[in-house]
Amino acid sequence: MSQQRRTGWSGEAQxxxxxxxxxxxxxxxxxxxxxxxxxxxxxPGESAKGFVVVLDGRIEVxxxxxxxxxxxxxxxxxGGSCVQTTLGLLGGxxxxxxxxxxxxxxxxxxxxxxxxxxxxxxxxxxxxxFSAFAKRMQxxxxxxxxxxxxxxxxxxxxxxxDRAAGDAVQATHQxxxxxxxxxxxxxxxxxxxxxxxxxxxxxxxxVRILDAPALHRLxxxxx
Numbered sequence: 001m002s003q004q005r006r007t008g009w010s011g012e013a014q015x016x017x018x019x020x021x022x023x024x025x026x027x028x029x030x031x032x033x034x035x036x037x038x039x040x041x042x043x044p045g046e047s048a049k050g051f052v053v054v055l056d057g058r059i060e061v062x063x064x065x066x067x068x069x070x071x072x073x074x075x076x077x078x079g080g081s082c083v084q085t086t087l088g089l090l091g092g093x094x095x096x097x098x099x100x101x102x103x104x105x106x107x108x109x110x111x112x113x114x115x116x117x118x119x120x121x122x123x124x125x126x127x128x129x130f131s132a133f134a135k136r137m138q139x140x141x142x143x144x145x146x147x148x149x150x151x152x153x154x155x156x157x158x159x160x161x162d163r164a165a166g167d168a169v170q171a172t173h174q175x176x177x178x179x180x181x182x183x184x185x186x187x188x189x190x191x192x193x194x195x196x197x198x199x200x201x202x203x204x205x206x207v208r209i210l211d212a213p214a215l216h217r218l219x220x221x222x223x
Contacts, residue, residue, distance in 0.1 A: 009108060013053050014079030015128045023122035032108045041099040048088030048095065050109040051129070054078050057105025062178060063097045071181040073097055074139055081132035083140065089115055151221060155180040156190050158219035160200070160207060169207040176207075 008028030010016050019027070032055055035041075041052070041059060052059070059076040061084060076082050076099075087093045089112055110118070118125040159179045163169045171179075177187040191207065194200045199211040209215065 009055060013055060013108075015132060016053075016125070018124040018127075020122060020124060023118055023125050026114060026118065027108075027110065030108050030110060030114075032106050035101050035105045035107055037101055037104050039101045039105075041101065042085075042095045043098050044094075044096055046095050047092075048085045048112065050111045051085055051089060051115040052076070052082060053108045053110065054080065055106040055108065057101060057103045057107070059099050059105065060102050061097050061099045069183065070178040072179045074136055075102075076136075079132070081129065081136060083133060083136045086129060086133050090119075152180065152182050152186055153190055153193075154219050154221045155182070156187060156194075157215040160209060161212065161215055161219060164209055164212075167209045167212075169209065170205060171207065172205055 008024065009030075009032050010019060010024050010027040016024075016027075035057070042048075044064070054076055055078060057077070059082070061073045061076065061082060062070045063073050064070050074083065082099065084093075084095050084097055084099075088095060119129065156176065159176055160169050163171055163179075169176075173187045173191065174184045176191075177184045180187070191200065191202055194215075195202060197211075197214070199209070199214045201208045201210060
């Protein structure tokens with residue numbers, strides 16, 4: 001079993017450390033795949049074909065309204081799970097959102113029959129799925145609270161801090177608008193005010209943070 005942990009992908013998957021040998025062997029028969037940034041993994045109306053484990057990278061799940069406006073529901077990173085996929089596999093619900101890789105990613109698809117068998121036979125795997133599901137639902141509630149009660153400026157400040165790599169945020173105004181449940185024009189105006197305040201500078205596709213403490217203070221404002 002220790003050799004399996006070194007050679008099989010399940011040994012590097014966050015949250016699956018407690019798997020029994022039989023479940024681990026079943027998973028390690030599956031092959032990880034590399035998926036480039038910008039790949040759509042599912043669309044509204046499709047049914048769930050399997051459970052995705054993220055080894056590296058990030059998947060973002062969006063909901064699109066009748067007007068065409070998108071809102072970011074949640075992101076799936078190593079150790080996390082997709083609520084819509086879990087609901088689809090366990091409850092038969094079709095997808096209502098769209099999932100896109102926002103970085104080059106390394107994923108494993110656990111086919112539905114294997115997923116259901118592991119849920120039935122492996123307490124450790126079942127615990128991983130339900131724990132990740134509960135955390136994701138909690139995060140979605142926080143998203144709803146922010147959209148309903150927090151000012152756009154505060155949500156934008158938090159989005160910049162969350163996405164920053166060093167002092168740089170690689171994101172368009174539209175991507176930031178989707179992340180906070182707003183529209184591009186509003187985000188552009190708020191960023192202009194941030195620039196005037198000396199908190200950020202902007203260039204095409206990049207926002208550079210100059211005053212992170214100021215953004216932290218703004219992100220903490222509830223309404």
